[in-house]
Amino acid sequence: MYSSPIQNLIDEFNKLPGIGPKTSERFVFYLLKKPKEEVEKFIWAIKCLREKITLCSQCFNFSEKNPCFTCANPKRNHSMICVVAEPQDIAVLEKTKEYQGVYFVLGGLLNSIRGITPEKLRIKQLIKKISLRQPPVKEIILALNPNLEGESTVLYLTKLLKTREIKITRLAQGLPMGSELEYADEVTLSNALKGRREV
Ligand SMILES: [Zn+2]
Known part of the structure; x- marks a missing residue:
């Protein structure tokens, strides 16, 4: 001892x-x-x-300022929201230099075994952000991990948001199944973003 x-x-x-x-x-x-x-x-x-470090009240990414640099940037396309599970995912997507919209951090992925239900994620806040329509959201990109949790979250969000007049897309296949976005390389991720398809 x-x-x-x-x-x-x-x-x-x-x-x-x-x-x-x-x-x-x-x-x-x-x-x-x-x-x-x-x-x-x-x-x-x-x-x-x-x-x-604090949380940005618009995208829930960690930041030194609230709103964060991305949310406060008028050059970013605020009608396009990329939904990610964790703040680390934003860093990898930014590295691709492919994406010009804004982000939203869900705070995890659905996992019934571990008790992660929709109430435990920032789904209500996401709906609120979309409903504000300032500016109106035209596209939501679901950039979630290509694994079981990611898939069930994509299904849940698609069902929930489908009724609205918003284009919902997801990353193209190409990321290895069962992997995590956080560890994807820039080229693969950049291609997955470019080849995103509507759900
Ligand atoms: Zn932000």
Whole structure:
């Protein structure tokens, strides 16, 4: 058993996604061997992250400003909304330099086994954003993960939005099934965006 300052930090690292107890231990001992200034830098970076980053109230992406740079940009096409599951997906789509519209972060994907029901996602907020019609939304691109959760979310949203006079499209096939958008390469994603089809 380690002394409590060591064990406490091991427990904190252990809470991070994809990090097990062994890796947590390695992190802690790595930090213990580092000069104090370097550890201070690390603490400072975490502190700044929580103090400076907020949620954009229009697209729900993390941002230093509200509205975020994309939502506040008059050069972006505000009648086109690309719906993504997580903020990280926006970063990959932006890298393709293909997309000129705005975004909307759902905050996850439907998953009945894990209890992620429509109420747990920002579906109400999405409907509200569309209903505002300022400007009127002409196209909604569903850029969701090509896996089971992504598919059921696409089905649910299509059914829900189909009655409105909005073109609903989804990314073209080409992204490997079962994969996550976050890890897609720019060329594949750019092609999937260009070849998007109506649902
Ligand atoms: Zn925004």
